Amino acid sequence: MDIVRCMQAFVATVQAGSMSAAAAELGQSPALVGQQIAALEERLGTRLLNRTTRRQSLTDFGTSYVEQCRDILDRIALAEEAAELQQTRARGRLRITAPTTFGVEALMPALGGYRQAAPDVELDITLSDRNVDLVEEGFDIAFRIGQMQDNSLIARPLTPYRMVVCAAPQYLSCRGTPIDPDDLNDHETIAFTPSARSPWKFAGANEEKVVTPKRMITVNSGQAACAAARAGLGIIMQPEILVRADIETGGLIQLFPEWRLGERPMWLLYQRDRRMTRRLRSFISFATAAFSAQ
Structure with missing residues (x-):
């Protein structure tokens, strides 16, 4: 035993x-x-x-x-x-948690660079949209979106999470293209369940608008919301990293590009009293370089 x-x-x-x-x-x-x-x-x-x-x-x-x-x-x-x-190379196990969409669309594709720099580090990655407790659940480091509320953790700022509004060409040809955020009241939308009741806040050059659009579909997956939008079922507000490829290929059309949606701050978190091992230090250096705030 x-x-x-x-x-x-x-x-x-x-x-x-x-x-x-x-x-x-x-x-x-x-x-x-x-x-x-x-x-x-x-x-x-x-x-x-x-x-x-x-x-x-x-x-x-x-x-x-x-x-x-x-x-x-x-x-x-x-x-x-x-x-x-005492070793010259980072090695050992590193437990990491990140929001699901960010993990799938940004973190995982970027890990190749870290694997080349630290091939002996074993990465144990958990993707979850809840705020895990690093101490209680045994995580070394976390990516987190939103306002910081735990001063017991060290928080390194990363590039803010940018949101965009978009819809499929077939939806817009059938229902018309909204010109102003207020037009959303006459359209069907697809909402991500955790934020389904939150209003959409737009900032223009000289004014701000807050819209609570009609929601016909709610779903607990950003990827599923995008799939529904591509199928022409409604308008979505999703992270730019999730819809960037669809916008570039024309599968989705960005709406209201002259309006800014509230950016959400993003952080790299680790325990304040955590010993700075080579593996932890190497991952912090990688993450802050790959996703650093501009």
Whole structure:
């Protein structure tokens, strides 16, 4: 039995809330995670988790033991980081989280440059549109869009997230092309679910307009919203990086180019007390160069 891996499986299960979620995080099968925890319980001679078909909870001993496991795993990580500092090349595992659209359209295509510079770094990337807790969920670094609200993290500014409004040529030929943002009230729109109720704010040369257009379709995927727009189902407001290729090929037509939509700030986040290993330093240098604020 590899006791370190068993401890990792136990801690991951507690943090993730289930063995299946821990298995996905660790890149293992749920059965293997269950076997590792069972082996740990057999070695200790006591149960760590109370399990039912619907939920799991820590036993009294499990509550204290998980903190000891975290301390042990942190000490192992510190020892590995100390060894890494003696090496000339960045190596080891780096856990990264990023918003889904940014991750698919911008981060993943840019990673080739980082892989060439740091081929020995293992990248574990999670794409999610929720604000993950770096400390609780064990991430080294995060890309985040929006206003910063956590002063406990170091935040490096990146290029702001720019939004554009567009529609397919067939939709515009059928329903007409809106000339002014106020015209959106007479059009069908496709909204990204997390921001479906948010008004669309436009800034012109001398005025601002706030429009809450009629929404016929809401969907929880930016890529799906773009697909619906390409099919002529309505007008979308999406990140410029997501629709850039469609606009360049004519699959979508940008509307109101003379109006600016509110740009959303974007940040690279990492823990303030995080030891600056070579792998972390190398990724920060890559990310700030690739996506730095202009």
